[in-house]
Amino acid sequence: MTIKDIMNTLESWAPTVYAEDFDNVGLLVGDETVECTKTLITLDTTEAVVDEAIKNNCQLIISFHPIIFSGLKKLTGKTYVERAVLKAIKNNIAIYAIHTALDNHKNGVSYQMGVELGLEDQKILIPKKDTLLKLTTYVPEDATKEVLNALHKAGGGAIGNYEECSFSSKGIGRFTGNENSNPSVGKKGIPKEETENQLNLIFQKHKEQDIITALKNNHPYEEVAYEISIISNKNQDIGMGSIGYLPKAMEEKDFLSYVKKNLNCTNIRHSNFNGRKIKKVALLGGSGSFAIGAAKAQNADVLITSDLKYHNFFESENKILLADIGHYESEQFTNKLIASYLTKKMTNFACILSQEKTNPVNYF
Structure with missing residues (x-):
């Protein structure tokens, strides 16, 4: 089995053609013709993650976020990106990024958050146009x-x-x-x-x-x-975010406690409580301020996302509860999602979940 075989399997599931224009997905480092028996799956490709791949004799790192996002003009090891890329090249380890190709999958990143919360009847929140x-x-x-x-x-x-x-x-x-x-x-x-x-x-x-x-x-x-x-029809199968229903409505504070427990997050920044019970839940993994309008338009009781700015919270307008659980926290289940898919499709292939906590944000 080659790296190209693994890429084909991934892209039959999350085609790169559906990645956002700004993104950098696909094979970022390495030779697709190289034989591969083991891969390390991670949210981010840091230098420590590359060390982990070396230790476990992995020929491929499948990363959610692309380590190379904008163009690299030099490879001198002066930045964390350059050091990670150089170490991967020196040790013949390829790096593949899936990012928004999986974000736009109907059973992708946001859907997986809904699974962790036990949501029912999940659908895409923002269908992708022209697909x-x-x-x-x-x-x-x-x-x-x-x-x-x-x-x-x-x-x-x-x-x-x-x-x-x-x-x-x-x-x-x-x-x-x-x-x-x-x-x-x-x-x-x-x-x-x-x-x-x-x-x-x-x-x-x-x-x-x-x-x-x-x-x-x-x-x-x-x-x-x-x-x-x-x-121009809405595509029910491709798009950002997810929206579904809790089996039973919950009070706002009870719901946020439930989110903390099930999504393993220690801090939630939220808009004003409006006294509305939570039943219909919108989700968007990663930076999701652009989904506020769509969540309100579909009468969601809450939007769970991350990276909301100060003025974004005003956009709730007491019509929806906005809950920022943190970028890493909203995407942390992605590794499990990728590994589960590959394990089912390629039974003679070893998938290792990275044990490195790559979250760069700490709380005091």
Whole structure:
């Protein structure tokens, strides 16, 4: 097994195409062709984490946060980033960052917080735009079933909890092949009319190449006519944050105590209590001030996130309880989430959870 094999497994789960534009995800350090038998999973790649990987004979570090975020112009070891990268290179350890690709997964970072809190009926809080595409193509009537089956196998027609969704309408296709053509129906140079079905399927953006390949490999025509367009529908499967329900409503103070216990956080900064019981809970792991509006729009009773600034707390407007539990605390269960997925998918592969506490924030 190579590092590339592990990357493919990760990216079939959390495709990097859904990472935010500002982010730096994927393989940051190392050679993807190197054989890999053991990986260390961490929230942050510090120098101490690289030492831990060396001690455990790991060839790969899978990090949630990217150690290289903006461009590096020098590698002299003068900063903590440079030292960690240099040590990884010297010891042939690759570093892969998953970050917002996993943030935007419906069962990703924020969802996992909800699992720890026992939430029910979780859905994405902020669906990501421009992540759904639509295929329109034209297939001879007698080949429609075969082409449609191939497109479904490639991931076409999956909408929420439904699969193999499509729409077809019958019409007449017209074409004339030139002298270099090799038509499967009709003859070159002679106009041809053929009864065809127009097929329409929605698919996830990361499936585009698979869809095109399946279409061309199974369509009987020499030249396949098709169109792919971006649609603005909300994507139920890709986006930031999560929102769900507690099994039973709780008083605000009782709820914050419950959060402290279940999310293992010692301090919670919060907006004014408004006397509203907590039932509907919005979550956004990491810096989540941008989610306040979405949480209010969906009538959440509370938003649990981190890195709120002084003026963000005014945005509660006594309509929602804002709870800042800390950046590290909101993402600390990510390691377990990644390890659980890889262990199920790659049974002959060792995943080690880092024992280093990488939280740079301390409380007195």
